[in-house]
Amino acid sequence: MIDWLHQPMTFGTFVWMALFAVLLLVIVLGFVTYVIYFERKVIGWIQLRHGPTQVGPFGLLQTPADVLKLLLKEDIIPKLADKPLFILAPVLAFVPSFTVVAVIPFTDAIGFTDTNVALLIYIALSGITILGILLGGWASNNKYSLLGGMRSAAQMISYEIPLLLSVLGVIVMAGTMNLRGIVEYQQQMGVWFVVPQIIGFLIFLIAANAEMNRSPFDLPEAESELVAGYHTEYSGFRFAIFMLTEYVYMFAMSSLIVVLFLGGWLPPLQWVPGLQFLQAVPGIIWFLLKFVAVVFYWLWLRATMPRFKTELLMKFAWKVLLPVSLLNLVATALIKAMV
Amino acid sequence: MSAIPGFMKGLGYTFKQMFEQKSTYDYPDKPLEMPERFRGIQYLDVDKCIVCLQCERICPTQCIDIQGKPNPAGKGKVLESFDINFEICILCDLCTEVCPTEAILMTNNYELSVYSRDELFKDMKWLSENDTKIRRGDA
Numbered sequence: 007m008i009d010w011l012h013q014p015m016t017f018g019t020f021v022w023m024a025l026f027a028v029l030l031l032v033i034v035l036g037f038v039t040y041v042i043y044f045e046r047k048v049i050g051w052i053q054l055r056h057g058p059t060q061v062g063p064f065g066l067l068q069t070p071a072d073v074l075k076l077l078l079k080e081d082i083i084p085k086l087a088d089k090p091l092f093i094l095a096p097v098l099a100f101v102p103s104f105t106v107v108a109v110i111p112f113t114d115a116i117g118f119t120d121t122n123v124a125l126l127i128y129i130a131l132s133g134i135t136i137l138g139i140l141l142g143g144w145a146s147n148n149k150y151s152l153l154g155g156m157r158s159a160a161q162m163i164s165y166e167i168p169l170l171l172s173v174l175g176v177i178v179m180a181g182t183m184n185l186r187g188i189v190e191y192q193q194q195m196g197v198w199f200v201v202p203q204i205i206g207f208l209i210f211l212i213a214a215n216a217e218m219n220r221s222p223f224d225l226p227e228a229e230s231e232l233v234a235g236y237h238t239e240y241s242g243f244r245f246a247i248f249m250l251t252e253y254v255y256m257f258a259m260s261s262l263i264v265v266l267f268l269g270g271w272l273p274p275l276q277w278v279p280g281l282q283f284l285q286a287v288p289g290i291i292w293f294l295l296k297f298v299a300v301v302f303y304w305l306w307l308r309a310t311m312p313r314f315k316t317e318l319l320m321k322f323a324w325k326v327l328l329p330v331s332l333l334n335l336v337a338t339a340l341i342k343a344m345v
Numbered sequence: 346m347s348a349i350p351g352f353m354k355g356l357g358y359t360f361k362q363m364f365e366q367k368s369t370y371d372y373p374d375k376p377l378e379m380p381e382r383f384r385g386i387q388y389l390d391v392d393k394c395i396v397c398l399q400c401e402r403i404c405p406t407q408c409i410d411i412q413g414k415p416n417p418a419g420k421g422k423v424l425e426s427f428d429i430n431f432e433i434c435i436l437c438d439l440c441t442e443v444c445p446t447e448a449i450l451m452t453n454n455y456e457l458s459v460y461s462r463d464e465l466f467k468d469m470k471w472l473s474e475n476d477t478k479i480r481r482g483d484a
Contacts, residue, residue: 051367052360052363306356307356310358313353
């Protein structure tokens with residue numbers, strides 16, 4: 007698929023790319039459905055219970071049943087809500103989350119784009135979601151929604167800075183923002199970026215968690231504290247879109263972590279001589295295994311930690327993550343200049 | 346920074362918890378075993394009852410109705426009818442405590458939902474047929 011990007015576009019390649027894009031949408035939606043099921047199961051096991059078991063074999067049809075329920079609900083728009091903005095907000099939140107999946111290379115042959123500013127596109131587009139969330143909070147004409155929207159916007163904007171700075175260490179070492187180039191650099195180096203850039207990896211993990219509004223940074227949608235934050239007034243299909251946004255971001259962020267820090271489609275332990283046979287396994291399998299590990303980490307963390315308070319959250323971003331990521335960047339640059 | 350060891354310990358604990366035995370029951374797919382002392386609906390052994398009327402007297406909600414008749418074969422009285430109005434029985438076990446002959450005992454049966462309130466009026470025939478899982482411990 008990558009070869010098509012370096013040739014002039016023909017009608018055939020256009021049709022194929024469109025079909026693959028639809029296939030990716032189906033895969034992402036399937037992922038969202040089953041990550042919700044998997045999340046409920048994992049959190050259940052950690053809490054000494056079973057999770058969904060009744061609907062379908064092993065409870066597998068639970069999420070489709072929930073989605074069907076959401077789709078069949080009445081579409082309520084509050085009378086005093088700002089109607090055009092109310093309708094626009096979920097769309098504005100969801101569209102960037104699916105768009106950024108286009109820049110992620112899944113293997114060395116499968117990928118939809120091959121640009122030299124892939125990382126920049128990712129971070130820039132994910133900022134549009136913040137606007138959608140803020141809009142949803144304002145347009146609902148509800149003080150809880152407004153508070154939730156404001157908190158969410160503040161949190162997401164504050165954590166975008168350490169997010170980007172921690173990745174700059176990787177970019178300085180690899181010399182390119184092209185995600186494919188970053189994975190190839192890791193192949194050349196022999197180790198994945200998680201080893202030399204361990205601080206950057208940890209900061210990115212924390213900041214990505216805050217970007218996705220997930221526990222323990224989920225005060226904007228705190229179910230027991232703010233009613234439901236910015237999606238209080240949304241019901242039925244619009245709420246499904248907000249939920250979809252959060253889980254598609256989980257897909258996109260996890261893929262980005264795998265590509266940037268965990269070596270993308272590369273097999274592990276290549277610096278140990280004698281494990282070359284691992285290269286026989288197709289790259290997509292390694293990508294999937296690492297991806298599943300990262301997703302499991304988000305679910306594990308959700309069941310383990312309580313929620314952060316808003317001021318603690320903000321203090322943590324500005325006073326701890328930002329200086330540490332700056333130090334990481336400076337140290338990386340110094341070491342690269344000296345070596 | 347000092348929170349990091351605590352954080353890792355927390356993660357380790359929740360990870361191990363995933364493999365522990367679950368504390369939920371699979372009722373109603375699997376039956377729920379009650380302890381022996383559990384008080385369910387009563388069982389009546391008609392031959393042992395001497396119609397002393399102590400259970401009727403002590404019942405706090407007055408749900409027991411007894412009719413006796415003189416014993417056709419010998420001394421004393423035998424039961425003609427014995428009704429428990431299960432709508433108001435509170436399963437307090439006082440009737441079994443005072444019974445001198447252990448004619449009335451509790452069982453462990455708690456699955457007693459019926460579709461009509463008429464069936465909640467338990468008569469002598471039903472109570473003497475209810476002879477599974479009788480609680481004989483220290484009644």
